[in-house]
Amino acid sequence: xxxxxxxxxxxxxxxxxxxxxxxxxxxxxxxxxxxxxxxxxxxxxxxxxxxxxxxxxxxxxxxxxxxxxxxxxxxxxxxxxxxxxxxxxxxxxxxxxxxxxxxxxxxxxxxxxxxxxxxxxxxxxxxxxxxxxxxxxxxxxxxxxxxxxxxxxxxxxxxxxxxxxxxxxxxxxxxxxxxxxxxxxxxxxxxxxxxxxxxxxxxxxxxxxxxxxxxxxxxxxxxxxxxxxxxxxxxxxxxxxxxxxxxxxxxxxxxxxxxxxxxxxxxxxxxxxxxxxxxxxxxxxxxxxxxxxxxxxxxxxxxxxxxxxxxxxxxxxxxxxxxxxxxxxxxxxxxxxxxxxxxxxxxxxxxxxxxxxxxxxxxxxxxxxxxxxxxxxxxxxxxxxxxxxxxxxxxxxxxxxxxxxxxxxxxxxxxxxxxxxxxxxxxxxxxxxxxxxxxxxxxxxxxxxxxxxxxxxxxxxxxxxxxxxxxxxxxxxxxxxxxxxxxxxxxxxxxxxxxxxxxxxxxxxxxxxxxxxxxxxxxxxxxxxxxxxxxxxxxxxxxxxxxxxxxxxxxxxxxxxxxxxxxxxxxxxxxxxxxxxxxxxxxxxxxxxxxxxxxxxxxxxxxxxxxxxxxxxxxxxxxxxxxxxxxxxxxxxxxxxxxxxxxxxxxxxxxxxxxxxxxxxxxxxxxxxxxxxxxxxxxxxxxxxxxxxxxxxxxxxxxxxxxxxxxxxxxxxxxxxxxxxxxxxxxxxxxxxxxx
Numbered sequence: 001x002x003x004x005x006x007x008x009x010x011x012x013x014x015x016x017x018x019x020x021x022x023x024x025x026x027x028x029x030x031x032x033x034x035x036x037x038x039x040x041x042x043x044x045x046x047x048x049x050x051x052x053x054x055x056x057x058x059x060x061x062x063x064x065x066x067x068x069x070x071x072x073x074x075x076x077x078x079x080x081x082x083x084x085x086x087x088x089x090x091x092x093x094x095x096x097x098x099x100x101x102x103x104x105x106x107x108x109x110x111x112x113x114x115x116x117x118x119x120x121x122x123x124x125x126x127x128x129x130x131x132x133x134x135x136x137x138x139x140x141x142x143x144x145x146x147x148x149x150x151x152x153x154x155x156x157x158x159x160x161x162x163x164x165x166x167x168x169x170x171x172x173x174x175x176x177x178x179x180x181x182x183x184x185x186x187x188x189x190x191x192x193x194x195x196x197x198x199x200x201x202x203x204x205x206x207x208x209x210x211x212x213x214x215x216x217x218x219x220x221x222x223x224x225x226x227x228x229x230x231x232x233x234x235x236x237x238x239x240x241x242x243x244x245x246x247x248x249x250x251x252x253x254x255x256x257x258x259x260x261x262x263x264x265x266x267x268x269x270x271x272x273x274x275x276x277x278x279x280x281x282x283x284x285x286x287x288x289x290x291x292x293x294x295x296x297x298x299x300x301x302x303x304x305x306x307x308x309x310x311x312x313x314x315x316x317x318x319x320x321x322x323x324x325x326x327x328x329x330x331x332x333x334x335x336x337x338x339x340x341x342x343x344x345x346x347x348x349x350x351x352x353x354x355x356x357x358x359x360x361x362x363x364x365x366x367x368x369x370x371x372x373x374x375x376x377x378x379x380x381x382x383x384x385x386x387x388x389x390x391x392x393x394x395x396x397x398x399x400x401x402x403x404x405x406x407x408x409x410x411x412x413x414x415x416x417x418x419x420x421x422x423x424x425x426x427x428x429x430x431x432x433x434x435x436x437x438x439x440x441x442x443x444x445x446x447x448x449x450x451x452x453x454x455x456x457x458x459x460x461x462x463x464x465x466x467x468x469x470x471x472x473x474x475x476x477x478x479x480x481x482x483x484x485x486x487x488x489x490x491x492x493x494x495x496x497x498x499x500x501x502x503x504x505x506x507x508x509x510x511x512x513x514x515x516x517x518x519x520x521x522x523x524x525x526x527x528x529x530x531x532x533x534x535x536x537x538x539x540x541x542x543x544x545x546x547x548x549x550x551x552x553x554x555x556x557x558x559x560x561x562x563x564x565x566x567x568x569x570x571x572x573x574x575x576x577x578x579x580x581x582x583x584x585x586x587x588x589x590x591x592x593x594x595x596x597x598x599x600x601x602x603x604x605x606x607x608x609x610x611x612x613x614x615x616x617x618x619x620x621x622x623x624x625x626x627x628x629x630x631x632x633x634x635x636x637x638x639x640x641x642x643x644x645x646x647x648x649x650x651x652x653x654x655x656x657x658x659x660x661x662x663x664x665x666x667x668x669x670x671x672x673x674x675x676x677x678x679x680x681x682x683x684x685x686x687x688x689x690x691x692x693x694x695x696x697x698x699x700x701x702x703x704x705x706x707x708x709x710x711x712x713x714x715x716x717x718x719x720x721x722x723x724x725x726x727x728x729x730x731x732x733x734x735x736x737x738x739x740x
């Protein structure tokens with residue numbers, strides 16, 4: 001799998017919960033619907049253009065007038081990834097001369113489209129920002145409540161290119177190609193004629209709904225439907241649906257079955273075949289990831305911090321490679337919104353006593369330390385309340401280290417846990433909710449725990465003697481003011497953590513972990529039961545590729561830091577591993593990696609498991625990089641198991657290729673894996689498009705084995721090129737996971 005940049009890294013929109021009241025936000029929405037909002041749009045040439053910003057009556061898109069081309073002047077609400085006020089790193093605002101009182105609102109989509117709108121006052125800017133944010137949240141809520149109608153509406157809006165509220169043959173042909181449906185113009189015309197009940201040569205929305213029903217029914221699922229339908233024409237009644245959940249899907253309470261039945265049947269007495277097909281292929285209603293762990297905190301969060309794996313980022317500021325890429329404040333926002341709970345800041349002296357962050361002695365660009373801390377303060381607890389660790393690598397002079405200390409206290413305020421606070425603080429994720437911890441030296445006389453610039457380590461360890469010159473010294477090695485804020489103390493253990501405190505942490509390069517795995521795995525595991533470890537990539541990964549985190553997890557390492565800007569296979573494994581426990585960024589380690597007094601030698605608490613599966617079919621698969629145009633794809637699926645020891649050594653399973661059918665391919669391919677460490681195992685599904693030269697990687701789904709539900713389940717897919725969620729694309733898999 002090739003590594004690629006991930007411009008939509010966080011996979012979650014950055015939508016503020018705002019600076020104005022809900023009433024004011026609703027007033028803005030009403031104004032957008034009626035008279036519109038007067039704005040100045042800043043063009044790519046830096047020119048101001050007077051515009052009227054409005055929304056449609058369905059709240060599905062915002063648009064400005066006048067516009068030379070309707071598609072350039074409109075933005076679908078579902079595509080909005082970020083809306084923010086002020087300096088948001090927009091290139092359009094670099095060195096821009098604002099007029100007095102003028103404030104910018106920047107709106108970005110998942111595809112990278114950006115609008116920069118200028119308003120006369122800061123208040124108007126915050127009102128517009130919160131109003132649009134409210135629109136986005138409302139549409140997401142409606143999509144969650146009725147995902148089927150949301151999908152139909154999305155396709156309808158996309159297809160209706162001329163805004164006529166009807167689809168002609170030209171628009172239908174374009175939609176079929178976009179949806180990867182191999183339907184000739186003649187066949188599309190026949191379908192249009194069949195569902196055009198008022199015989200006007202086009203489909204209105206109600207007619208399009210019936211066409212969508214026709215398109216999405218899967219005859220492969222008919223035998224399963226007939227098994228539980230009391231009458232094949234009427235459908236599956238309530239009692240039959242409860243029996244289906246019990247016999248095929250592994251259970252569910254009577255109340256859960258009732259609620260799901262009512263939702264799928266839309267309040268009717270029976271579930272139709274169309275509704276049954278859409279339910280099974282909906283990753284929202286029928287996800288393979290158990291909602292009990294995917295959407296709820298299931299782990300005990302009251303154990304000391306060193307009992308957890310922590311979703312962690314390396315050189316968080318970088319947007320690309322390690323030598324020449326841009327450093328961006330935005331990368332911290334994206335990492336935090338993606339569930340990351342430990343971010344890294346490499347701090348250096350900046351001009352005018354203003355500390356900066358960048359990859360030292362490289363051509364990477366520089367950003368202000370204070371701007372990063374402001375971004376962290378804003379977004380640290382948007383998607384998770386559990387603590388955030390700031391891993392500082394300090395190269396600053398004592399003077400600028402004191403500037404950093406002042407900025408941390410001033411900006412983070414009560415969220416910052418200080419050394420004095422720590423004396424009275426219980427170090428558990430629950431007790432540390434909405435607190436920010438600093439990782440550095442707790443005492444000025446301690447040795448710094450930082451990496452050299454080549455990415456290797458100089459830290460002392462029983463298996464790694466110090467070099468002749470000792471560890472590398474940094475300017476900021478003596479700053480009591482900064483040390484007074486440290487609550488996650490860098491510590492170089494010489495006795496595998498026997499004399500360490502649970503809040504102590506030591507950093508190692510990935511190659512050192514490989515060495516531990518060969519020379520002293522038991523000792524290193526016990527060390528990780530006493531204190532924390534942070535692992536980071538070796539220095540030769542200048543392209544910001546990632547190493548597999550599984551080995552470090554299997555030895556109990558906690559903070560396994562990856563290059564979040566690179567959406568490659570190890571990063572996808574990491575994302576899948578942390579998809580459990582409500583994506584809060586903390587996963588409780590299995591007991592055999594927590595109990596220092598356990599000498600049983602067992603490497604698992606759950607018994608070994610057999611994972612049997614059938615890759616049944618696909619639904620509405622994307623084109624490469626989610627392109628609108630291009631050939632219809634020829635999809636196939638590969639399946640692999642990632643885990644500790646022998647778990648990762650099993651051969652992958654591959655389905656046959658289905659030619660010219662990305663909308664409704666069928667494979668029916670069986671496979672199985674054995675996992676001896678199910679708590680650490682991740683199963684990965686990758687969908688490819690067969691090509692004459694290199695096959696295109698379309699989408700992925702990686703899930704922790706311990707959180708998969710048995711039965712016929714839909715995989716929640718992500719775009720392979722960026723990690724963007726694909727809420728309406730899925731692969732249907734039948735799982736049967738059982739102990740050996």
